[in-house]
Amino acid sequence: MSGVQSGSRRWWLLGLVLGVVLVHAWLTWSMAALLKDMQTSESPGIKPMEATYLSELKLSDPPVLRPSPPLAKPGQPPRQQAAKAMAQAASTPEQPPPPAESESASEPEAALTVAEAASPAASPASADPILPVAESATASEPSQAPGPPFVWPVATRVSYKVRGYFRGEVHGSAKVEWVRQGLDYQVRVNAIVGPSFAPIGSWHLISAGTITPAGLSPKRFEQVDRLLIRTSLPRTVVFEEEQVVLDSGERVARQPNMQDASSQFIQLAYQFMMKPEALKPGNTIYLPLALPKRAETIAYDVVDEQVLDTPIGKVPTFHVKPRKLSAEGGVLPVEIWFAPGLQYLPVRILVHGKDGKSYMDMQMERAPEQTKTEADAARPTPSN
Structure with a gap:
């Protein structure tokens, strides 16, 4: 036994x-x-540019676009670069009329188009060259306007705390980063829901392109999503001279001023600098977007002015909301709160889920960090 x-x-x-x-x-x-x-x-075809952040932004008067000489690429004389920029601006086709839904806008002329941008004028060279900017055809004398002159920074980062709902209450963190080298730029959006060591989900978006007098001209966009241990293949959008190649391989016409899901944040901020009067409640801004699954012109309504409580104090903002809140196109719709006193940066971003119930609310958790010029970037970081 x-x-x-x-x-x-x-x-x-x-x-x-x-x-x-x-x-x-x-x-x-x-x-x-x-x-x-x-x-x-998660190894994107776009190699991320590195950046060192040396200072924090403080609330100030909104920056003003002023004519200035362009920053030449290495090996190219500034005069040749300026001539090329002006030729590009002059050859840009006019913006097509907005979609039929624009008839409900209170001021249709608030639509911002590349055709409104004028070529930059020459001015004496400075120690820190300013990249080419475009003036609104209807703007008042920019040299007499209050506020500091706008200079494309080398790097800017806005950090957010995230709270939301996805099968229950969730928390996380997010960042929107801008980095440039000469006239080449990257806009990166990274969001994580859950603890960083074991996230429930994450979203990684990156846009790469070139700065022009009309703002950003994307060349390539990539997006990688993760839910638990499942990671999506990179979804891409490639911008050619006259066409855009979507993730499916479909080719669509490239519209003037067309952006992607990542570059739209910075391009909208730049357009508000071009034409501050567009940020008036009741106005509508039309922006062509090339998304992984489709291309369409999005109508962004300026809803109202709001003062947000933030870690750096009360910040005046303008609430901009897409008129269409569906999740078609491969990218979720977002509402954005732009702060003119912080270089028009987005200090709050509200992302809507596909099911109509889930959402992700990104609110600025500290002062934006920045490196303003190449000279700033070259300075050593002070040690504690």
């Missing part, structure tokens, strides 16, 4: 050991597959 019990115990122990070995083997295989998936899916 004891022999039978001893044999049963041995078989039970053997089965337990085999079960543990199989579980460990499965976990090892799963982690290896996950790491491989992360490496293949």
Whole structure:
């Protein structure tokens, strides 16, 4: 009898050991597959530009666009670069009329188009060259307007705390970053829901392109999403001279001033600097977007002015909301609160989920960080 019990115990122990070995083997295989998936899916074709942040933005008068010489690329004389920029601006086709829904806008002329931008005028060179800017054709004398002159910064980062709802209350963090090298730029949007060491989900968007007198001209956009341990393949949008290649391979016409899901944040801010009067409740701004699944012109309504309580105090903002809140096109719709006193940066972003119930509310959690010029970027970071 004891022999039978001893044999049963041995078989039970053997089965337990085999079960543990199989579980460990499965976990090892799963982690290896996950790491491989992360490496293949989250390694974008766009190599991120590096940046060092040296200062914090403080509330001030809204920046003003003033004519100035362009910043030449290495090996190219500034005069040649300026001539090229002006030729591009002059050859830009006119903006097509807004969609039929624009008839309800209180001031249709508030639509911002590339055709409204004038080429930059020449002025004496400075120690920190200012990149080419475009003036609104209807703007008053920019040289007499209050506020500091706008200079495209080398790098800017806005950090957000995230709260929202996805099958329950969730929390996380997010960042919107702007980095440039000469006339080349990147706009990066990264959001994480859940703890950073074990996120429930994450979204990584990056746009790369060139700065022109009319603002940003994207060349490539990439997006990678993750939900639990499932990571999507990178979704891309490639901007050619006359066409845009969507993630499916479909080609669509490239509209003037067309942006992607990442560059739209900075382009809208730049357009508000071009034409501050557009930021008036009741006005509508039309912006062509090339999304992974489709291209369309989005109508952004300026809803109202709001003063937000933030870690740096009360910040006056303008609430801008897309008229269409569906999730079609591969990118979720966003409401944005722009702060003129913080270089028109988005200090709050509200993302709506596909089901109409889930959302992600990103609110600025500290002062925006910035490196303003190449000279600033070259200075060593002070040690504590």
